[in-house]
Amino acid sequence: MVQRGHQARQAPGSKARRPRPPAIQVREVTKTYELGQIKVRALRRVSLQIDRGDFVAIMGSSGSGKSTLMNILGCLDIPSSGRYLIDGVDVRSLDEDDLSDLRNRKIGFVFQSFNLVARTSAIANVELPLAYAGVDRATLSGGQQQRVAVARAIVTNPTLILADEPTGNLDSHSTEDVLRIFAHLNEEGRTVVLITHEPDVAEQAKRVISLSDGEVVEDRRIAGVHDAPPVLHHLKSAHHPVDSTVAQAQAQS
Ligand code: ADP
Ligand code: MG
Numbered sequence: 001m002v003q004r005g006h007q008a009r010q011a012p013g014s015k016a017r018r019p020r021p022p023a024i025q026v027r028e029v030t031k032t033y034e035l036g037q038i039k040v041r042a043l044r045r046v047s048l049q050i051d052r053g054d055f056v057a058i059m060g061s062s063g064s065g066k067s068t069l070m071n072i073l074g075c076l077d078i079p080s081s082g083r084y085l086i087d088g089v090d091v092r093s094l095d096e097d098d099l100s101d102l103r104n105r106k107i108g109f110v111f112q113s114f115n116l117v118a119r120t121s122a123i124a125n126v127e128l129p130l131a132y133a134g135v136d137r138a139t140l141s142g143g144q145q146q147r148v149a150v151a152r153a154i155v156t157n158p159t160l161i162l163a164d165e166p167t168g169n170l171d172s173h174s175t176e177d178v179l180r181i182f183a184h185l186n187e188e189g190r191t192v193v194l195i196t197h198e199p200d201v202a203e204q205a206k207r208v209i210s211l212s213d214g215e216v217v218e219d220r221r222i223a224g225v226h227d228a229p230p231v232l233h234h235l236k237s238a239h240h241p242v243d244s245t246v247a248q249a250q251a252q253s
Contacts, residue, residue, distance in 0.1 A: 021088030023050050023051060023086070023159070024085075025049050027047050027082055028047055029043055029081070029082035030079060030082055031072065031214075045215070046065075046214070046215065047082075047216070048209060048219070050193065051191075052191055052225075053189055053191060054191055054192075055182070055191075055192045055207070056191075056193050056206070056207045056209060057203075057205035058193060058194070058209050058211065059197065059199070059208055060197065061197060064211040064214065065213075070164045070193070072084055073160075073193060074103065075102060075107070078092075086102065086106070087106070104156060106159050106160055107160050108156070108158035109163075109164075110153045110164070111163075112168040112169065142170050143174025146167070146170060149166075150178065150182075150185075161185055161190055161191070161192045163192070165195055165196060166178055166182075166196075167196065176231075179201065186206075186229050204231035206221065206222055206224065206230065207220065207223075208220045208222065
């Protein structure tokens with residue numbers, strides 16, 4: 001496993017002396033896809049800011065621009081216009097090497113389909129054999145696969161976790177398990193942005209931002225940035241089946 005710089009090893013919640021910029025600043029971001037003559041305006045002048053340690057759900061129906069926004073937040077794609085700053089750094093000022101370095105150091109991705117995790121080099125570089133669980137991937141349930149996906153996403157100790165419909169294919173029990181992991185990662189000081197079209201899932205975050213036709217139509221706070229995530233209140237008595245998976249993954253990193 002590649003050793004990262006000491007920065008990546010710092011606890012994500014550790015306090016710096018200087019006031020630090022917000023984790024995420026999106027300013028008037030537009031994303032237009034061009035399909036021949038047709039222009040698809042996937043994001044229309046979206047502006048939002050996300051503080052370190054927040055746990056944000058991004059809601060919206062299919063086609064509302066959630067994944068487009070997530071790709072921009074994850075530096076997997078760039079805006080057509082407008083600016084995106086991550087930890088105060090404008091991504092326009094970074095070349096491809098800097099961007100991939102930033103993705104590797106700071107961002108953990110979790111996608112809906114376990115197999116899609118391999119689509120980013122950030123994750124592809126993290127060779128975490130399923131063998132540590134002693135099982136073949138084919139024998140894992142959806143919930144187990146998603147736990148492994150989360151474990152893989154956090155081996156580099158990222159400060160920002162981006163999850164696109166991570167509970168999309170899961171039953172309610174597995175959904176709770178996965179939400180609980182995100183809540184724990186958030187309690188440790190990581191910023192979590194979770195995309196979902198399920199209202200029940202969104203309510204477990206501290207803040208809910210809704211998109212419709214590429215625009216922010218709602219931005220609602222449920223709990224304070226430094227409060228415990230709601231899911232931990234609701235699920236207090238529940239067990240933590242995933243922590244050992246996560247711990248094993250981190251031990252191997
Ligand atoms: P969501 O994740 O909310 O379902 P998306 O961000 O995937 O929405 O898509 C927003 C809009 O942009 C949709 O109309 C979609 O068809 C379009 N779109 C997304 N990706 C592309 C692409 N690579 N090329 C062309 N159109 C796209
Ligand atoms: Mg999507």
